[in-house]
Structure formats: C-alpha cells, structure tokens
Amino acid sequence: MGISDRLLMGPGPSNPYPEVTMALAGPVLGHLDPQFLQVLDQTNDRLRRVFATSNQLTLPLSGTGSAGMEASFVNFVRPADPVVVGVNGVFGERMCEVATRHGAAVIRVEAEWGEPIDPDRLLAAHPSPAIIAVVHAETSTGVRNEIEALGSGKGDALLLVDMVTSLGGIEVSVDDWGVDIAYSGTQKCLGVPPGLSPLTVSPRAMDRVVERPSSWYLDLNLLSRYVNDSTGGGRVYHHTAPVAMVAALHAGLGVLLDEGIEAAQRRHAECGNLLQDGLVALGLELLVKPDHRLPQLTTVRVPDGVDDAACRRELLRSYGIEIGAGAGRLAGQVWRVGCMGHTARRRNVFALLGAMKEVLGR
Amino acid sequence: MGISDRLLMGPGPSNPYPEVTMALAGPVLGHLDPQFLQVLDQTNDRLRRVFATSNQLTLPLSGTGSAGMEASFVNFVRPADPVVVGVNGVFGERMCEVATRHGAAVIRVEAEWGEPIDPDRLLAAHPSPAIIAVVHAETSTGVRNEIEALGSGKGDALLLVDMVTSLGGIEVSVDDWGVDIAYSGTQKCLGVPPGLSPLTVSPRAMDRVVERPSSWYLDLNLLSRYVNDSTGGGRVYHHTAPVAMVAALHAGLGVLLDEGIEAAQRRHAECGNLLQDGLVALGLELLVKPDHRLPQLTTVRVPDGVDDAACRRELLRSYGIEIGAGAGRLAGQVWRVGCMGHTARRRNVFALLGAMKEVLGR
Numbered sequence: 001m002g003i004s005d006r007l008l009m010g011p012g013p014s015n016p017y018p019e020v021t022m023a024l025a026g027p028v029l030g031h032l033d034p035q036f037l038q039v040l041d042q043t044n045d046r047l048r049r050v051f052a053t054s055n056q057l058t059l060p061l062s063g064t065g066s067a068g069m070e071a072s073f074v075n076f077v078r079p080a081d082p083v084v085v086g087v088n089g090v091f092g093e094r095m096c097e098v099a100t101r102h103g104a105a106v107i108r109v110e111a112e113w114g115e116p117i118d119p120d121r122l123l124a125a126h127p128s129p130a131i132i133a134v135v136h137a138e139t140s141t142g143v144r145n146e147i148e149a150l151g152s153g154k155g156d157a158l159l160l161v162d163m164v165t166s167l168g169g170i171e172v173s174v175d176d177w178g179v180d181i182a183y184s185g186t187q188k189c190l191g192v193p194p195g196l197s198p199l200t201v202s203p204r205a206m207d208r209v210v211e212r213p214s215s216w217y218l219d220l221n222l223l224s225r226y227v228n229d230s231t232g233g234g235r236v237y238h239h240t241a242p243v244a245m246v247a248a249l250h251a252g253l254g255v256l257l258d259e260g261i262e263a264a265q266r267r268h269a270e271c272g273n274l275l276q277d278g279l280v281a282l283g284l285e286l287l288v289k290p291d292h293r294l295p296q297l298t299t300v301r302v303p304d305g306v307d308d309a310a311c312r313r314e315l316l317r318s319y320g321i322e323i324g325a326g327a328g329r330l331a332g333q334v335w336r337v338g339c340m341g342h343t344a345r346r347r348n349v350f351a352l353l354g355a356m357k358e359v360l361g362r
Numbered sequence: 363m364g365i366s367d368r369l370l371m372g373p374g375p376s377n378p379y380p381e382v383t384m385a386l387a388g389p390v391l392g393h394l395d396p397q398f399l400q401v402l403d404q405t406n407d408r409l410r411r412v413f414a415t416s417n418q419l420t421l422p423l424s425g426t427g428s429a430g431m432e433a434s435f436v437n438f439v440r441p442a443d444p445v446v447v448g449v450n451g452v453f454g455e456r457m458c459e460v461a462t463r464h465g466a467a468v469i470r471v472e473a474e475w476g477e478p479i480d481p482d483r484l485l486a487a488h489p490s491p492a493i494i495a496v497v498h499a500e501t502s503t504g505v506r507n508e509i510e511a512l513g514s515g516k517g518d519a520l521l522l523v524d525m526v527t528s529l530g531g532i533e534v535s536v537d538d539w540g541v542d543i544a545y546s547g548t549q550k551c552l553g554v555p556p557g558l559s560p561l562t563v564s565p566r567a568m569d570r571v572v573e574r575p576s577s578w579y580l581d582l583n584l585l586s587r588y589v590n591d592s593t594g595g596g597r598v599y600h601h602t603a604p605v606a607m608v609a610a611l612h613a614g615l616g617v618l619l620d621e622g623i624e625a626a627q628r629r630h631a632e633c634g635n636l637l638q639d640g641l642v643a644l645g646l647e648l649l650v651k652p653d654h655r656l657p658q659l660t661t662v663r664v665p666d667g668v669d670d671a672a673c674r675r676e677l678l679r680s681y682g683i684e685i686g687a688g689a690g691r692l693a694g695q696v697w698r699v700g701c702m703g704h705t706a707r708r709r710n711v712f713a714l715l716g717a718m719k720e721v722l723g724r
Contacts, residue, residue: 004397005389012602013390024606025387027367028375028555030684035366062557063425063579066601070579098578187602193390195424195557195604214576216460217425217432239428240374240549242557244386245607322392
C-alpha cells in the first residue's frame with residue numbers, strides 16, 4: 001500500500017514543518033537521558049513563550065488535545081463543583097461531558113453554532129463557580145470566543161481555556177488574560193503531528209489541585225515531579241515520555257519562535273484572509289461573521305445541490321488536498337478549511353482555491 | 363545543543379527499527395483519511411497476530427503503556443469491585459494504585475522483588491474477584507510471571523495482564539491463555555518509540571465494559587466506534603489519532619512479522635543468554651533465577667564498592683550506551699539492562715559487555 005503525501009487543509013492535523021519531520025526521524029533518547037531532559041526543559045520554556053506565561057507547570061502531556069481537556073478537569077474538579085461551560089460547538093459540548101464525568105455540576109451557557117459566546121453571560125451564569133471553562137477557537141465552527149473579559153471578571157473562579165486551535169495561530173496571552181488552565185494540541189497551528197497536548201497551569205490553580213485525582217496517568221502532582229526538579233532531589237520517573245514526539249514539538253516551537261510569534265500570527269491572518277476572500281469570490285458563503293472569524297479555521301457552507309462528501313473525496317483523490325467535513329450539528333452543512341502551522345502559506349491557499357474552483361465547476 | 367545517538371540498553375525505550383524511523387518521517391495523513399484508516403486497520407490486524415488473538419477490539423491507545431494500564435482498569439472496574447493484583451515490582455504496585463483510584467477493593471498478592479508470583483496464590487486470594495491482574499514481564503525486576511495457569515483457573519473473573527515488556531520479546535498468547543484484557547507499550551520489544559499503548563480486549567470483557575467510565579479520553583465504547591466501523595454506518599470521530607506514531611507502529615510490526623514472531627523471540631532469547639552469561643563472566647550477580655528470568659530485561663546487582671550512578675554516567679558519556687537504574691525498592695541495588703526490539707542484536711551485547719568491562723576495570 002503506497003502512502004501519498006497530502007496538503008492538509010482540514011481541521012488538523014496540518015502539515016508538519018520540515019524541521020519537525022527531521023526531528024521525528026532523529027536518534028531516540030531515553031526519557032531520563034540528561035540530553036533528553038534538556039530537550040524537555042527547552043520545550044517547556046518555548047511553550048511558556050508561546051502561551052505567554054511564566055507558569056512553572058507548563059509541559060506537553062503524553063496524549064492528544066482531548067487528553068489535555070481531560071487533565072484540565074480531572075485535576076481541578078471536586079464532586080458537585082459548579083462549573084460554568086460555554087457551549088457553541090463540538091468542543092464546548094465535549095467539555096460538558098468530560099466535566100460531568102469527573103463529578104462537576106455543569107452550568108451550560110450556550111450560543112448559536114457560528115456565533116461567539118458573550119463573556120458577560122458566562123460571568124453571570126453562577127454566583128461562585130469553581131471553574132469557568134470555554135473554548136478559545138472552536139474548531140467545529142471557526143468561531144473565536146473572547147477570553148480577556150473572562151479573566152478580569154472571573155472573581156474566585158479558575159479560568160480554563162481550550163487553546164487547541166488558537167495556540168500559535170492567533171493572539172494568546174495566558175498571564176495577561178488571567179487564564180489559570182490552558183491546554184492545546186500539537187497538530188494545529190504549531191505544525192507538529194498529533195500526539196501531545198501542551199498544558200499550562202497557574203500557581204493559583206495548582207494551589208487548588210486535586211490531591212489524588214481519579215486519573216493516575218494525568219495526575220499533575222506526579223507529572224510535575226518528573227517535568228520539574230522542584231525539590232532539587234532529582235526528577236521522579238512517572239511514565240515513559242513519548243520522546244520522539246517531544247523532540248518534534250521542540251523543533252516545531254523552534255521554527256515558530258525563529259519566525260517570531262507575531263509574524264506567525266500575521267502569516268495565519270494573511271492566509272486566512274486570502275482564503276476567505278477567495279471562497280467568497282467563488283460564490284461561497286462563510287458561516288461566521290468577520291469579527292469573530294478565525295483565520296486558521298474557516299467554515300464555509302456547502303452550496304445547495306452540491307454533494308458534500310463527493311467534493312471532499314474528489315479534492316483528496318485528484319488533488320491530494322484534505323479539507324474537513326462539518327462536525328456535530330453542522331455535519332453536511334459546512335466544510336472546514338484549515339490553514340495552520342506550516343500549511344499556512346499563500347501557495348497552499350492558491351492550490352486549494354484552484355482545486356475548489358475546478359471541483360465545483362465555477 | 364547537539365543530539366547524540368545512543369545505544370539504548372535500559373528498560374526502554376529501545377532503539378527503533380530503521381523502517382520505523384522512515385515511517386515517522388513519512389508524510390502525515392489526516393486521521394480520517396481513507397489511507398490512514400487502512401494503515402490503522404492493518405496495524406490492528408498486525409497487533410492481533412502479535413498478541414495471538416482474534417479480539418475485534420485491538421488497537422493502539424493514544425498514550426504510553428501507563429495509559430494502557432489506566433484504560434484497562436477505568437473501563438472495567440465498578441465501585442468496590444474485588445480486584446486481585448499480583449505485586450512483585452513497581453508495575454504491580456502501580457496497578458494497585460490505579461485500580462484503587464478507580465474504586466476497586468484491591469487484594470494484594472505479594473512476592474519478593476526478584477521472585478515470580480505463584481499463580482495458585484493469585485487464584486486463591488478471593489472467592490469471586492471481578493478482575494485478576496498481573497504483570498507478565500516485570501520491568502522493574504526482570505521477572506516473568508506465569509500467566510497460563512491464571513487463564514484456566516480464573517473462573518468468572520476477568521484476567522488482566524500487563525504485557526508492556528513481554529509483547530514481541532517472549533511468548534504471548536492472549537486467546538490460548540484466556541487473557542481478557544492486555545496492554546503493552548511500543549518502546550520495548552516492538553522497536554518503536556514510546557507514545558502508544560497496544561490494547562486488546564476479549565468479547566467476554568467487552569460484555570462487562572463500564573458504560574460511561576470517568577475517563578472520556580480512554581472510554582472504550584467511544585474508541586471502538588472510531589477504530590472499528592462496527593455498525594457499518596462509518597467511523598465516528600473521537601479524538602485526533604496520533605497518526606505519525608501509528609504509522610511508526612505499523613512499520614515496526616511489519617518488521618517483526620516479516621522476521622517472524624518466533625524468530626524474533628529466539629533473537630531476544632539468544633541475546634539475553636549472551637548478555638547474562640557475559641555479565642556473570644564479568645563476576646556480576648544476576649537478581650533473578652534462570653527459570654523466571656526475562657531475556658529482554660536483565661537485572662544485575664551493583665557490585666559492592668561500585669558507584670551506581672557514576673558507572674551509568676560513564677557508560678552514557680564515554681560509550682553512548684544507556685542502561686537503567688534500579689527502580690522502587692531496588693534503586694541503587696541493581697542495574698537494568700534491556701535488550702529489546704531492534705536493540706536485541708549480538709553486536710550490541712558485545713558492545714555493552716566490552717564497555718562494562720572497561721568501566722568496572724575487570
């Protein structure tokens with residue numbers, strides 16, 4: 001069976017940076033090798049810069065973005081804790097499900113899929129929530145939810161933010177925005193294959209960490225003793241770190257920081273604009289209004305009379321380009337076009353627009 | 363910072379097969395791409411052959427071996443379930459901790475570290491346990507625990523086996539031995555970097571699966587709908603599969619099956635014997651008696667008057683060879699020498715023995 005290469009313009013994974021591919025193919029180091037621990041420390045430093053935080057506990061979890069979501073709840077929710085969750089897409093829904101499984105009393109604050117969530121409604125939903133949780137960039141809709149107002153108004157609550165699709169693609173400022181817990185994924189705007197979930201936790205949140213959460217694998221007390229030599233007594237082995245993926249993330253963050261975080265955001269913005277203007281010029285309709293539209297993930301309505309799946313299949317088979325189907329209640333109604341990480345290049349936008357024009361016969 | 367290559371002769375990771383490295387560096391496919399789903403299906407088929415099982419639910423979990431352990435308990439333990447756990451090393455201890463966190467009433471059956479656990483004691487420990495759990499190859503001690511007798515005597519219990527260090531290195535026969543739940547890791551005898559946990563579950567166990575376990579990420583009900591199109595209605599997205607690591611595992615299993623499972627086991631046995639004889643010839647003492655000794659993971663006592671850490675550091679710095687420290691209550695008392703996967707070559711054994719001779723001045 002031959003493996004084709006793909007231009008990955010779905011909701012993730014994106015194409016990895018060449019430097020990331022090289023790192024994946026590099027020599028494997030042991031998870032306690034001093035050189036690997038240096039790679040891990042540098043990776044965490046680089047993550048701090050990209051998250052814009054000084055949080056000591058900043059690390060790549062050994063699972064995908066959904067593991068980051070689970071870690072963010074299982075380590076901080078106590079039984080019957082009131083947890084306010086913003087829901088305007090698949091990942092807000094998932095937050096409710098995960099929080100409920102870990103015993104939270106979830107208060108849902110909904111908005112239409114395709115619309116952002118008003119921060120004031122989140123802040124007013126409960127007088128003293130333990131956690132306010134929201135998705136920054138909803139991968140299922142292409143909407144950007146506002147975070148900054150939540151940080152200033154959160155009161156005693158912890159602010160928990162899903163940054164899976166935002167980190168590296170649009171502005172993210174964990175400390176300035178007052179975010180206490182944030183997780184991301186490697187396979188979106190960081191240009192690294194899926195498999196790790198960058199996570200950062202404020203000291204304020206660590207003061208409230210659950211001592212012995214139900215998950216051993218995602219227990220931040222234990223993980224922090226491997227990631228940081230906080231006692232000066234050496235690292236304490238927890239589980240075997242996925243060393244090849246950590247090396248890949250290390251390399252991807254290096255590319256991003258060499259380019260500059262703001263320059264990378266500008267690149268994502270420019271490509272998003274080019275793509276969105278191009279789709280409109282093809283006579284297609286975008287789901288999200290410009291004010292809350294993500295540049296890195298665009299939802300475009302499937303035109304009447306067009307066979308959703310056949311179009312995507314044709315793009316994949318004849319052009320080697322992947323775009324995403326609609327998810328959840330938008331299934332069959334929209335396509336999701338990602339332009340993230342190394343994929344966010346003008347040449348790729350031109351490639352997709354050209355192929356779309358042919359496939360749609362416009 | 364330069365990255366050195368290493369001869370990885372610790373308790374894992376082992377050196378990956380060259381074909382695995384190539385696969386890691388191959389083009390990234392989307393997790394719903396038909397070609398990736400074919401890679402995933404083939405990977406699961408290959409895992410079935412290596413586990414020697416016809417279990418439909420056989421897949422690589424998106425986490426390391428410890429995630430496999432967690433999945434094996436969180437999906438099958440109900441509150442206060444009696445769970446018998448064999449404990450003769452770090453990973454048996456870990457099983458107790460994980461099972462307890464998921465609500466089990468754990469009955470410990472202990473043996474000395476370095477001795478195997480008598481299967482009759484495990485079978486006699488409780489009249490009707492929900493689960494009997496044991497580690498096949500204890501990575502902390504180098505002991506092989508007997509599994510086969512547990513399968514024939516388990517009665518109504520589910521038999522749960524940690525095969526992290528055994529799979530691919532010594533005989534494993536999930537169906538013939540009556541194992542209901544088994545998990546492994548990629549970074550030991552499979553010759554793939556760490557990051558995935560191969561898991562297999564019998565239909566008998568799936569009949570008792572917890573409907574909505576506390577972990578969403580490791581929920582086998584949800585995972586099985588992505589891994590298998592069991593309803594014929596298509597795959598249901600759960601989380602973004604770590605596609606590069608799955609491609610790597612696919613390649614590693616291909617190498618193993620091309621060599622032949624029994625031939626690979628013979629290679630591990632030969633290298634283990636060569637290594638163990640060589641260590642004894644250097645005047646060193648092995649922890650485990652021959653009958654229960656693993657070929658792929660050897661524990662050797664640190665000789666009196668020798669500086670444990672200094673020796674390992676010297677092997678790493680001057681020879682680029684990693685061996686492992688003792689773990690848990692054997693810390694400082696033994697070294698752990700792995701000879702697993704692609705590392706299990708006679709040339710590597712000679713390299714280590716030569717270096718050890720020099721470092722120990724013998």
